[in-house]
Amino acid sequence: MRIQCVHAHPDDFEFVAAGTFSRFHLEKNATGLATICTDGAAGHHIHSREVTARIRRTEQEQALAMGSIGCEWLRLPDGNIPCEGCIDVGRLFLASLWKSIRQFQPNYLFCPPLPEDSLAGIHVDHVAVAEGVRKVAYLINVPHAFTREYPELENKEAQSCPTPVILQTHDSYSAGANGFDLAIDVEDQFDLIARMSWAHQSQIVEWLPWVGRHRMQPPSTLSDWEQMLRQRFLRRNREMGVTSPRIHEFFTVTAWGELPTMDQLLLDFPGIATEWSQLSVLEKRLIRWRAD
Template sequence: MRVMAIGAHPDDIEILAAGTLACYRLDGHAVAICVMTNGELGAESGDRAAVAELRRQEAQRSAEIIGATLYWLGEPDGFLFDTTPTRMALLAAVRDFAPDILLTHDPADYHPDHRTASLIALNVRQLASAELIETAEPVLNSAPPVLYMDPLALTGTAAETWVDISATIETKREMLRCHQSQNAWMRRMHELDYVDYVDKQAALRGLQCGVAFAEGFRDARVFPVTANTTALLPN
């Protein structure tokens, strides 16, 4: 299978689905991480372009840990909108990778960019197989199913399915540690340790399904209906 995870910021996928992506890789599947914005607001001061470049490098190092393809769309952090150019940029990335399944943010997530990324991913998923939308990349044969990742802090919605990531939690931590700029910033802003925070979230999901660590997902329920979408997840 080919699995594509679409997140708003350079560390979202690591926080919410890196353990699952690492499981897919262990099973021999191809994985892509698509980051929609530059994440250039993720610092207290300094030049935004420099922050964006640092974050792109951190995301690249993280993706390399599991051999994932990184797509970097470069939209402005905090101001992600479903415009024609943005939709076309994601459409090109989705067609280029040709995923069998898409993972993205929950539409009820707390962050505006997360909610917008979720919306654009859902919209593009439908349009990627429309033959009259011309791109350099080939049209998809069918629209891939979509699974929503947990919202951050697990607020708002309940997972419908759980992936046991006990075997890949250390890989997830390693990927998170690549985002050094964010761990330092989170410590100052929220007095929280990045890895500890994510461990707690994964441990709670694990508690719910009887394993040490897990990540939660729910089906976006799109047309055409895909039977048992959650069976496309690892385990």
């Protein structure tokens, strides 16, 4: 099995899907890939864009290596990684998503949510990635969709690429607008998630406390960070109505890609917390979508 998480920034993955990917890897022998769609260059208050991008790139690659997750920087057809805050959800961005997904051929693809509630806050890059994935979903199995952008693929024999099941992650920028079908118990992965996120020193020690969005004091040790991270995840549990002290990650199944059956999801996904997941609501939705 192959699973891919497409997200906007270096460090997004660690906060929404790292525990689930680790469980997939350990329990299902799945190969995981995180695809990062921006260069991360804007995310610091002291360093230049160039230095920030270099630091964040190293941090992200170290973090993913700890979790045995592959790392891909999304590249536009001209070879550049899209700039933070400036993703243009047009032909070139869709082409690069198309190429990435077709190359990896995931069974399951994860991306940020598209909040329906206009009162919900957003991060422009997260919404751009969600919109891009939604728009490109049908084109994943269209082999000549973007061969003008990638002419080297033009004369290759057309390869079929099965469209993955596409799921949305939780997004802390969209407080109040998050929903979920599946709650995955990642308590046993907490130490790993803490170490992976701790690798993003330029973010959790420097940038996020400075920018103030997350009401954070800078952690000075890994053990400090573990306590803060646990509180953050317990807040997320409460937001989602989960009163368990165990850490969970949350996912919503979309109809953007392949429509799964409930049986297939239950077979494939490790660690579904049945007491919290909205399985009967999801099953009804899947039956309606599939017209079974």
